Every structure is written in C-alpha cells, then in structure tokens.
Amino acid sequence: MNTTSSNATVIAVGNQKGGTGKSTVTVHLAAALGLAGKRCLIIDLDPASGSTKHLGVPVDSFAGTLELLTGDDAIESLVITKDMPQGVSLIPSRPQLSEIEVQLSRYMDRSRLLDRAIEEASATYDFVLLDTGPSAGFATTVAAYAAAQWFLLTAFPHPLSLAGLDEAFRDIADVRRLRNPNLEVLGVLLNNVDGRARKLRNQVEATLASIAPGRLFRTFITQAVAIPESSGRGCTVFQLHGGQQTRTAHQFLDLACEIVHRITNRDAFLAGTLPAGATTHDENTSMKLVA
Ligand SMILES: Nc1ncnc2c1ncn2[C@@H]1O[C@H](COP(=O)(O)OP(=O)(O)OP(=O)(O)O)[C@@H](O)[C@H]1O
Numbered sequence: 001m002n003t004t005s006s007n008a009t010v011i012a013v014g015n016q017k018g019g020t021g022k023s024t025v026t027v028h029l030a031a032a033l034g035l036a037g038k039r040c041l042i043i044d045l046d047p048a049s050g051s052t053k054h055l056g057v058p059v060d061s062f063a064g065t066l067e068l069l070t071g072d073d074a075i076e077s078l079v080i081t082k083d084m085p086q087g088v089s090l091i092p093s094r095p096q097l098s099e100i101e102v103q104l105s106r107y108m109d110r111s112r113l114l115d116r117a118i119e120e121a122s123a124t125y126d127f128v129l130l131d132t133g134p135s136a137g138f139a140t141t142v143a144a145y146a147a148a149q150w151f152l153l154t155a156f157p158h159p160l161s162l163a164g165l166d167e168a169f170r171d172i173a174d175v176r177r178l179r180n181p182n183l184e185v186l187g188v189l190l191n192n193v194d195g196r197a198r199k200l201r202n203q204v205e206a207t208l209a210s211i212a213p214g215r216l217f218r219t220f221i222t223q224a225v226a227i228p229e230s231s232g233r234g235c236t237v238f239q240l241h242g243g244q245q246t247r248t249a250h251q252f253l254d255l256a257c258e259i260v261h262r263i264t265n266r267d268a269f270l271a272g273t274l275p276a277g278a279t280t281h282d283e284n285t286s287m288k289l290v291a
C-alpha cells in the first residue's frame with residue numbers, strides 16, 4: 001500500500017496486452033510535459049526496455065532500474081539526461097531486470113519496491129512516469145500499480161484489445177482493494193487510431209460506460225509513421241526535424257493538457273462533474289498547459 005508522501009504526480013502507464021503503445025506514450029507524454037516546463041522522470045520498469053530503447057539509450061550500457069530497486073543507489077546517480085527531450089530524465093532498464101525476483105529478498109514486499117525512489121524523486125520532479133511491461137504479475141508491474149496515484153491505460157483499436165478493457169479494469173479494482181486504494185484511473189487513451197476514430201470512440205465509450213464512465217481521453221493518437229521513425233532514431237517525434245509541428249506532436253501536447261486538467265481538478269474529475277474544458281494546448285506557447 002502506498003504510504004509515501006509524494007509531491008510528484010506518479011502515473012503508471014499500463015496494459016497487460018503487449019504492443020498497445022505503453023512505451024511510446026510514456027516517452028511522448030514526458031516530452032510534451034517537459035516542453036511545458038514540467039520536470040519528468042521516466043522509470044523504465046520493463047526488462048524489454050521499451051522507453052530506454054525508444055530514447056536511444058543502448059541497453060546494457062548503464063545501471064538503472066535493477067540497481068534502483070535492489071540497491072541503495074540514489075536516483076541522481078542513475079538518471080540519464082544527455083540527449084533526452086527537454087525536461088526529461090530516464091532511469092533505463094535492461095534485460096537483467098527480468099532476474100529481479102531472484103535478487104529480491106523473499107521478505108521484500110513487492111508493493112513497496114518503488115517507495116524509496118518515489119520519495120526521492122518527489123524532491124526534484126513534477127511527474128514520475130512508470131513504463132510497465134505487458135505482464136501484470138511481474139514484480140515491477142505490481143510495484144508500479146502499488147506506488148502510482150494514477151493509472152493510464154493505453155488501448156490499441158483492435159477488437160481483441162478492446163475486449164480486454166473489462167479485464168484491465170477488473171485488475172485495477174483488485175489493485176485498489178488489495179494493494180493501493182489511492183490508485184485512480186487517469187484515463188483510457190486510444191493509440192494507433194487509423195481513420196475509424198469516431199466509430200471506435202463510440203464503441204469504447206459504450207464499453208466504458210458501465211465500468212469507467214468519463215475516463216476516455218478526448219485526445220487520441222493516430223497511427224503515424226513518425227512514431228516508429230523517431231524510435232528508430234532513438235528520440236521522440238518532438239526531436240525530429242520539424243517534429244514539433246506534426247499532428248502527432250500536437251496530439252501529445254493535447255493529451256498532456258487533458259491530463260493536467262484532470263489532475264489539477266482531481267475532485268471534480270473523480271466525481272464525474274469535470275467539464276472537458278481546456279483540453280487543447282496553447283498553439284502559441286506550447287510551454288503553457290492550461291488547467
Ligand atoms: N500511434 C502509433 N503509430 C504508429 N506506430 C505506433 C504507434 N504507437 C505505437 N506504435 C508502434 O507500435 C509498436 C508497439 O508500441 P510500444 O512499444 O510503445 O508498445 P508497448 O505497449 O510498450 O509494447 P510492450 O507491451 O511490448 O512493452 C512499436 O513499434 C511502436 O513504434
């Protein structure tokens with residue numbers, strides 16, 4: 001159960017289905033928040049190292065999440081800031097993270113694994129984004145769900161993936177009951193949308209109506225070749241030449257805006273009374289996120 005006193009907003013990005021855009025969304029959301037002047041820490045909690053690779057950090061070159069969770073290393077000795085998007089720091093992952101279960105004392109409560117890191121991060125960062133792997137039972141996923149204040153679900157617009165929404169929300173209900181009653185669903189983000197946006201949104205709204213009304217983000221991320229291209233170059237779309245003007249960049253800035261709006265007006269949002277409000281970023285000063 002999360003008992004840390006954190007000033008940073010901690011968001012777990014998750015979906016136990018693979019390839020729904022968890023890592024893509026983590027790095028681009030951090031970059032968008034960073035452009036708006038927020039200080040963001042990404043902790044890559046996946047042995048497959050999605051965020052680490054996307055941001056061009058060679059895996060196996062740096063100590064990172066494994067040391068953070070099993071040792072006493074300070075965050076500042078583990079973060080990578082070189083060549084990161086503005087305002088973004090990364091604690092990288094590598095495949096050895098999959099051995100964490102073996103390295104942890106059997107007496108260590110998996111739910112508390114991230115407490116120290118988040119306590120420490122809250123002195124420096126406005127946001128901590130936790131990129132989780134596609135396995136809900138893995139120690140670092142358990143730790144992320146137990147430590148986060150918010151859960152952001154990335155959904156891939158495929159019927160099979162959408163059918164899993166029910167299951168994802170049952171998991172969140174279990175986490176709230178058994179590990180972290182403070183965990184709230186920040187939103188469901190449709191990613192990789194390819195032109196059937198309206199029909200798809202209606203379908204998802206209908207599915208969510210009974211389990212999580214009002215939680216679908218107005219913003220969705222369209223399928224864009226710039227995303228794999230940026231990943232291939234080890235950066236975000238924002239860092240590509242002219243990238244800040246692309247539709248993808250604007251969508252992530254809108255998402256950041258919507259998220260800040262929800263978090264700033266937490267009580268109304270959770271009560272279901274928050275008007276959608278200012279959910280598009282300020283075109284002239286993308287530095288400013290209007291709450
Ligand atoms: N909006 C998009 N447009 C085009 N390609 C995308 C988009 N979002 C993600 N992708 C691509 O889809 C693939 C899966 O995305 P990503 O790695 O972010 O998913 P994930 O949920 O983190 O996967 P895993 O469960 O394996 O960690 C990547 O190759 C990524 O570049």
Ligand SMILES: [Mg+2]
Nearest residue numbers: 022023046050
């Ligand atoms: Mg990933």
